Amino acid sequence: MSISEQELRTMIREAIARHRGGSSPAPPPAPPAPARAEGIHIHASHSLFVLSPAPDGDCVIEPGHRCDHCGYCKSLGH
DSSP states (O other): OOOOHHHHHHHHHHHHHHHHTSSSOOOOOOOOOOOOGGGOOOOGGGOOOOOOOOOSOBOSSOTTSBOOOOOGGGSOOO
16 A cells, blocks of 8 residues: 555644544644743842942952952852
């Protein structure tokens, strides 16, 4: 028994429709839900302190070293 590619495709579509319980095509997927801004909470470790700009000098965290402007003194250390 030889069948054409089109006949095979038709048979497969019919079998899938029977398996799904209908012959209508699948409904389009629902669009993704938008993100809700009110549910977002920023963790304290992401905040930075506002410090006045200081001239190059000793590091606030390690006074024995020169400041290299890493910003560690502006955070909670996380």
